[in-house]
Amino acid sequence: MTTDVIEQDSHDEHHGDHKMTGMKRWLYTTNHKDIGTLYLWFAFIMLLTGGALAMVIRAELFQPGLQIVDPDFFNQLTTVHGLIMVFGAIMPAFTGFANWMIPMMVGAPDMALPRMNNWSFWILPFAFAILLSSFFMESGAPNFGWTFYAPLSTTYSNGSTAFFVFAVHIMGISSIMGAINIVVTIMNMRAPGMTYMKMPLFVWTFFITAYLLIAVMPVLAGVVTMLLTDTYFGTSFFDAAGGGDPVLFQHIFWFFGHPEVYIMILPAFGIVSTIIPAFARKQLFGYSSMVYATASIAILSFIVWAHHMFTTGMPLFGELFFMYCTMLIAVPTGVKVFNWVATMWRGSMSFETPMLFSIAFVILFTIGGFSGLMLALTPVDFQYHDTYFVVAHFHYVLVTGSLFSIYAGAYFWLPKWTGHMYNESLAKWHFWCSLISVNLLFFPMHFLGLAGMPRRIPDYALQFADFNKWVSIGGFAFGLSQLIFLAVVIKCIRGGEKAPAKPWDGAEGLEWTVPSPAPYHTFSTPPKIED
Amino acid sequence: MNKGDELQNSDNKDSAATKQNNKVVKKLILIVFGMFGFGFALVPLYDVFCDITGLNGKTSTTAAVYNVEKVDTQRVVTVQFISRTAQGIPWKFEPMVREIKVHPGEMKLVKFYAKNESTRDIIGQAVPSVSPGLAAAYFQKIECFCFTQQPLKANEEVEMALQFYVDPELSEDITTITLSYTLYDVTGKVES
Numbered sequence: 001m002t003t004d005v006i007e008q009d010s011h012d013e014h015h016g017d018h019k020m021t022g023m024k025r026w027l028y029t030t031n032h033k034d035i036g037t038l039y040l041w042f043a044f045i046m047l048l049t050g051g052a053l054a055m056v057i058r059a060e061l062f063q064p065g066l067q068i069v070d071p072d073f074f075n076q077l078t079t080v081h082g083l084i085m086v087f088g089a090i091m092p093a094f095t096g097f098a099n100w101m102i103p104m105m106v107g108a109p110d111m112a113l114p115r116m117n118n119w120s121f122w123i124l125p126f127a128f129a130i131l132l133s134s135f136f137m138e139s140g141a142p143n144f145g146w147t148f149y150a151p152l153s154t155t156y157s158n159g160s161t162a163f164f165v166f167a168v169h170i171m172g173i174s175s176i177m178g179a180i181n182i183v184v185t186i187m188n189m190r191a192p193g194m195t196y197m198k199m200p201l202f203v204w205t206f207f208i209t210a211y212l213l214i215a216v217m218p219v220l221a222g223v224v225t226m227l228l229t230d231t232y233f234g235t236s237f238f239d240a241a242g243g244g245d246p247v248l249f250q251h252i253f254w255f256f257g258h259p260e261v262y263i264m265i266l267p268a269f270g271i272v273s274t275i276i277p278a279f280a281r282k283q284l285f286g287y288s289s290m291v292y293a294t295a296s297i298a299i300l301s302f303i304v305w306a307h308h309m310f311t312t313g314m315p316l317f318g319e320l321f322f323m324y325c326t327m328l329i330a331v332p333t334g335v336k337v338f339n340w341v342a343t344m345w346r347g348s349m350s351f352e353t354p355m356l357f358s359i360a361f362v363i364l365f366t367i368g369g370f371s372g373l374m375l376a377l378t379p380v381d382f383q384y385h386d387t388y389f390v391v392a393h394f395h396y397v398l399v400t401g402s403l404f405s406i407y408a409g410a411y412f413w414l415p416k417w418t419g420h421m422y423n424e425s426l427a428k429w430h431f432w433c434s435l436i437s438v439n440l441l442f443f444p445m446h447f448l449g450l451a452g453m454p455r456r457i458p459d460y461a462l463q464f465a466d467f468n469k470w471v472s473i474g475g476f477a478f479g480l481s482q483l484i485f486l487a488v489v490i491k492c493i494r495g496g497e498k499a500p501a502k503p504w505d506g507a508e509g510l511e512w513t514v515p516s517p518a519p520y521h522t523f524s525t526p527p528k529i530e531d
Numbered sequence: 532m533n534k535g536d537e538l539q540n541s542d543n544k545d546s547a548a549t550k551q552n553n554k555v556v557k558k559l560i561l562i563v564f565g566m567f568g569f570g571f572a573l574v575p576l577y578d579v580f581c582d583i584t585g586l587n588g589k590t591s592t593t594a595a596v597y598n599v600e601k602v603d604t605q606r607v608v609t610v611q612f613i614s615r616t617a618q619g620i621p622w623k624f625e626p627m628v629r630e631i632k633v634h635p636g637e638m639k640l641v642k643f644y645a646k647n648e649s650t651r652d653i654i655g656q657a658v659p660s661v662s663p664g665l666a667a668a669y670f671q672k673i674e675c676f677c678f679t680q681q682p683l684k685a686n687e688e689v690e691m692a693l694q695f696y697v698d699p700e701l702s703e704d705i706t707t708i709t710l711s712y713t714l715y716d717v718t719g720k721v722e723s
Contacts, residue, residue, distance in 0.1 A: 112552050113552065113556070155617075155618065156618070176563055179559075180556060180559045180560070180563075183555065183559060184552050184555045184556055184559070187555055188548065188551050188552055188555060214559055214562050214563055214566070215562065215566055216566070217563075217566075218563050218564070218565075218566035218567035218569075218570065219566055219567070219569065219570040220570075221567055221570070222567050222568075222569075222570025222571055223570055226571075226574075234720060237574060240658045240660075240713060240715070241617065241656055241658060241713075241715030241716075241717055241720075242717075242720065243592075243658075245577070245578075245581075245587055245589070247587055248573075248574065248577050248587075251573065251577060252570060252573050252574075255570075255573070256570075313588070313662065313663075313664060314586070315584075315586060315663075315664060315665055318586070
C-alpha cells in the first residue's frame with residue numbers, strides 16, 4: 001500500500017484525512033470525479049441559462065409582430081443562446097462524462113494530467129462570465145449569430161466583438177486542455193490487458209472526439225483572432241476593401257464548424273452504445289464496425305464543410321463534391337443506427353428511464369439525420385437554406401440527439417455517482433413530458449421552414465402564426481420539463497434507495513465493479529482485464 | 532523486497548509514466564500549434580486556389596495586355612455592370628452604361644460616374660467581383676479605376692474609365708457576365 005499513498009500524495013492534495021472542505025475542495029480539486037461533477041453542474045446551469053434565453057425567443061415568436069423585445073436584442077438572444085448551448089451546455093456536459101467515466105472504464109486511478117484538468121474546468125466560468133456580461137453593457141451582447149459571419153461581426157459589429165472573441169478563446173483553451181487530457185489518459189493509463197479494441201465503445205468515441213477537438217479548436221482560435229484584428233487593428237482578412245474576402249471567413253469557420261457538430265454527437269453515440277446493450281441484455285452488435293464507423297465519420301467531417309455554403313455561389317463542381325461527400329456520411333451513420341437496432345433485436349428489453357431516452361435518441365436522431373440528408377442535396381438546399389427547416393434539423397440532432405443522450409447517461413450513472421437510486425416514476429415523468437413537448441417544439445418547424453419562414457427574424461408573416469403558437473407552447477413545456485430533472489437529481493443526491501455496485505443487471509464495464517457511490521479513489525492498483 | 536526498494540520502484544514507475552505522458556502531450560501540443568498555423572495558412576492557400584480556379588470571382592489586380600489574334604464575331608456575350616457603395620461612404624457611384632453586348636476578343640471602353648456628395652475629402656477604392664465566378668479569369672481589364680485608389684475632394688465628381696475585353700477562351704456556356712463594383716472608404720487606412 002505504500003506505493004498508493006505516495007502516488008496519491010503527489011497527485012492529490014486532499015487524500016484521506018487532510019481532505020479540504022467547502023469551496024476550497026472544489027477550487028483546488030484535482031480529482032477526476034470532483035471535476036466531472038463540476039463540469040456536469042456547470043453544463044446544467046448553462047443549459048438553464050441558454051434555455052431561459054430560448055424562452056424569451058419563443059415568447060417573442062408566440063404571435064406575429066413585435067411584442068416583447070426589439071429586433072437587435074432578439075439577435076443577441078439567438079446568438080448567445082446558440083453559443084451557450086454549444087460551448088456551455090453540450091460540450092462541458094460531455095467533458096463531465098469523460099472525466100467521471102473514462103478513468104473508471106479503463107481502470108485508471110485518475111486522469112493523466114490532474115492539475116491541468118482543474119485548470120481546464122475553472123477557466124470556463126470566466127469565459128461565460130465575459131460573454132454574459134456583455135448583456136449588461138451599453139453596446140449589448142453579440143448579435144451576429146453564433147456563426148459570427150464577417151462582416152456582421154467586424155464592420156457591422158455592435159462593439160461586443162472583443163468580448164466575444166476573448167470568451168471563445170478561453171472556451172477553446174479549456175476544450176483543448178480537456179481533449180489533451182482525454183487522449184493521454186486513454187493512450188497511457190489503460191489497465192494492463194485492455195487493448196484498444198477491448199476498450200468500451202464509450203471510451204472510443206471520446207478518444208476520437210478528443211482528436212477532433214485538438215484538430216479544429218485551434219482553427220477556431222485562429223479565425224476569431226483574424227476577426228479581432230480585422231475589427232480593431234485594421235487588417236483585411238475578410239474585408240474586401242483591403243483585398244480580403246468575406247467568403248473566406250465562412251470557409252475557415254465551417255472548416256472548424258463541421259467537425260464541431262460531430263464533436264457534439266460522437267460522445268452521444270458512445271453513451272447510447274453503452275446503455276442499449278445493458279437494457280437489451282445483449283452484447284453490442286458489431287463493436288468493431290462501430291469503432292470504424294465513428295472513425296470514418298470523424299475523417300469525413302473534414303471534407304464536407306462547404307455544404308453550409310451552397311448558396312454562396314460555388315461552382316457546380318464544388319457543390320457536387322460537397323454534396324456527395326456529405327451524403328457519404330449517411331453510410332457510417334446508418335451502420336450505427338443499424339447496429340443499435342440489431343442490438344435491441346430479440347433482446348430481453350426493459351424500459352428504465354436511461355433506455356427510454358436511448359430509444360428516443362435512436363428514433364429522433366435518425367429523423368434529424370434524414371432532414372440533414374435533405375439539406376445535403378444542393379438543389380433543395382437553395383430552398384431550405386436559412387429557414388426554420390435548418391433550425392428543426394439541428395435541434396433534432398442536438399436536443400433529441402446530444403441532450404437526450406446526456407440525460408440517458410445521467411440516469412444510467414446517477415446510482416454510481418450518488419450511491420442512491422433515482423426516483424424512477426419522477427424520471428419517467430421527465431422523459432414523457434420532454435418527449436412530447438420536444439416534438440411539439442421542433443417538429444412543426446420543419447413545415448414552417450418548408451413554407452419559407454426565415455430563421456433569426458423576430459417577426460413573421462401571418463400564415464405562420466398557428467404553427468408558431470404551438471411551437472412556443474411546446475417550447476415552454478419543454479423548458480419546464482427540465483426542472484423535473486433538477487428535482488430528480490437533487491432528490492437522488494439527498495437520499496433514496498441504496499444503490500448496489502451494479503444496479504443494472506445487464507450492464508458491463510469496470511465502473512460497475514467498484515461500490516456505489518464510487519469511492520473518492522478507484523483503481524489505485526490497476527484491475528486485471530481477462531480475455 | 533524491503534520497503535525502500537518498493538519506494539524506489541514506485542518512483543521509477545511514476546517517472547516513467549510521467550515521461551510517457553509528457554511525450555504524448557508534447558506531440559498533441561505540436562498538433563494544436565500546427566492547426567492554429569494551418570488556420571492562418573488557409574488565407575494564402577485560399578487566394579492561390581481561387582487564383583487558379585477563379586472560384587470566388589476575383590479578377591486580376593493588374594492590367595492585362597491586349598493580345599487577341601481573332602475576334603470571335605460568331606458569339607455575343609452580355610456584360611452587365613452593377614455598382615454599390617459600402618456603408619459609410621457618401622458617394623454617388625454608378626455605371627454610365629448598365630449593359631453592353633460584346634464579341635469575345637473585342638475591346639470596349641465604358642465609364643463609371645462618381646461624385647463625392649459630402650463636405651470632406653475622401654479616398655475611395657472600388658473592389659470588383661465577377662459572376663459567375665468561373666468567368667473571372669476570362670474578363671480581362673486593360674485599364675481600370677479599380678487598380679488605383681480614387682481621391683475625391685468635397686463635392687468633386689469624376690468619370691472613371693474601364694477598358695476591357697472578354698477572352699475568346701471563355702466557356703460557351705457563359706453568355707452573361709456580371710461585373711459588380713463595391714466602393715469602399717479607405718481614407719482612414721491610407722492616412723494611417
